[in-house]
Amino acid sequence: MKKRTFIKLSSTLMAAPIFSPLSNLFANDKLKNWAGNLQYSTDRLYKANSVKEVQELVKKYEKLKVLGTRHCFNNIADSTNNLISLREMDQVVSLDTKAHTVTIESGMSYGQLCPYLDKKGFALHNLASLPHISVAGACTTATHGSGVKNGNLSTAVSALEIVTAAGDVRTLSRAKDGENFRAAVVGLGALGVVTKVTLDILPTFQMRQYVYENLPTDQLKDHFEAIMSSGYSVSLFTDWQKKRINEVWIKSKVGKDDAKAKPEFYGAKLATKNLHPIAELSAVNCTEQMGVAGPWYERMPHFRMGFTPSSGKELQSEYFVPRKNAMEAILAVEKLRDHISPHLMISELRTIDADNFWMSPCYKQPSLAIHFTWKQDWASVRKVLPMIEKELAPFQVRPHWGKLFTLAPATLQSRYARLADFKEFVKEFDPKGKFRNDFLARNLYSGAV
Incomplete structure (x- = not known):
């Protein structure tokens, strides 16, 4: 310009x-x-x-x-x-160092919040792959990072301020509102306009990450829990071919028990340079690897704060299954590899701990998330998704709310035990459906407006 x-x-x-x-x-x-x-x-x-x-x-x-x-x-x-x-509402409202909480306006992104917290001596427990997303948007859709002991991003929320359909301001907190709070945090945009979010924070810490290449699937079958528990946050990237995991990203806290990486990890070889999740692509936009220590917010995401990871020319789907069924689900998807691979850029496997938010895919179950980054060819992808959903049906699969899926509304609704309660709760905030759109009408209300 x-x-x-x-x-x-x-x-x-x-x-x-x-x-x-x-x-x-x-x-x-x-x-x-x-x-x-x-x-x-x-x-x-x-x-x-x-x-x-x-x-x-x-x-x-x-x-x-x-x-x-x-x-x-x-x-x-x-x-x-x-x-x-609300993008211009992106300020820190307050930092309570005694209560270990920070309150922010809902237009703030993680990329804005994290450096501020780190300078003040604090951190968040978990981050998603991208730091460019807004805190409020990520939490209301139950977006997540990884870690067997880490809940998704919404589990850091301790209070919300919401403008209801009547224009009133309501505040809900974990300490005071119990089940109503647990209904509201993963609200899917149905309750109103979230204007402020209060998050739990931790003392700041340093992290390092190592990447290993070509983990045999047989090793994953025999040692799934050990592999996924080998770091604070672990991600597996696969193209579903050759009976192997292409890359294992292990992110660990720097501490007294911090050990130098071994040259081999369950048959996978330690990478000798920084890698992109898609090995053919440049790692210039990826967070630092090779065991170089750095702030938590420069290691937990896969992509650097200062860069856009790609032009966005991709599609994404993601499915959650109980972690106890993780290997069964992985092997079920692997059977579809020749249907999946022609349309796939890469898949990522991550674990997320259970939470108690009514509309979270991880509600009361530790989960495995199976993520697909697709080529931007919806005509082809929409044919593959029903195959994946059918293979994962025995595990009561739940899709990510903000990504692409073809699951029938009746099936999706059956996967959420508190859905009826949630819809009743929504009526308190939005009795006439001011915030209900086609997505919510179809997926939560079976098309009834």
Whole structure:
């Protein structure tokens, strides 16, 4: 963009009324998600800079959805009516060093929050592969990192502030609200507009990561728990071919028991250079490996804070099964390797501890997440997903809420024991369905509006 154009555009933005649709200024640009596979159903996107402005928007419109960092691959955040952005509400509200909590505005991303916490001497217990996602969006969809003892990102939430459909401000906390809190944290955007999030924090720590190549599947079968417990956070990357795991990423805390990596790990060989999860790609955007110690937030994600890991030209699906069935599920998917591989970029296997949030895929069960990064060819991928879902059906599989799946609504609903309770709870916040969109209508309400 030319400097003169930028200055003119900036002046227009500053002069625009607060409730003018932002997209009207970009009439030639269609609003899409990060991957580019989804075009949103309206160009009416409004910004809010404060809770008061959120309340005014909520009161003004009959239908509304919050649009976060646009990293969802399906239409969970879509609206045919109005979208609201809280991206400019991205400040730390308070840091309570005695209670070990931080309260932030919901537009803040992990990439913004983590360096701040580290400078103050604190850390988060877990992070996702990408630091570019918003904290509120990640928590409301039960997005996760990895670790047999690590709950997903929402398990760090200790309080939420939500603007309801009536424009009222409600606060829910773990300490005071019990089951209502457990219903609200993984809220799928159904309750209202989350404006503040309070997270538990830990003393800061250093980490290092090593990568091993070509782990035989037979070793995984015989030593699954030991392999997945070998670090604070462990990820396995596979293309499902040659009866092996392509790469094992082991992320460990630096401490007194910290040991130098062995040249071999259950038959896998220690990598001699930094690797990308897709071995053919450059590792320049990946977090530092080779055992080099660094801050927790520069090791737990796979990709660096300062870089976009790719242009987004991909599709993603992810399925959760009970960890007790992990190897059965992995071998069931492996049988489909020749159907999967032509359309696949890479798969990742991660473990997540159980939680008690009603709509979390990890509700009351330690889980294995089987992730697929696909080539951007939905016509082909949509034919493969039912095959995967059929193979994983015996394990009561649950899909990631923000990624692509084809599971029938009735089947999906049957996998959530507290779904009826959740829908009753939603009525307290949104009795007329102001925040209900096509995704929620189909998947939670079987299409009934």
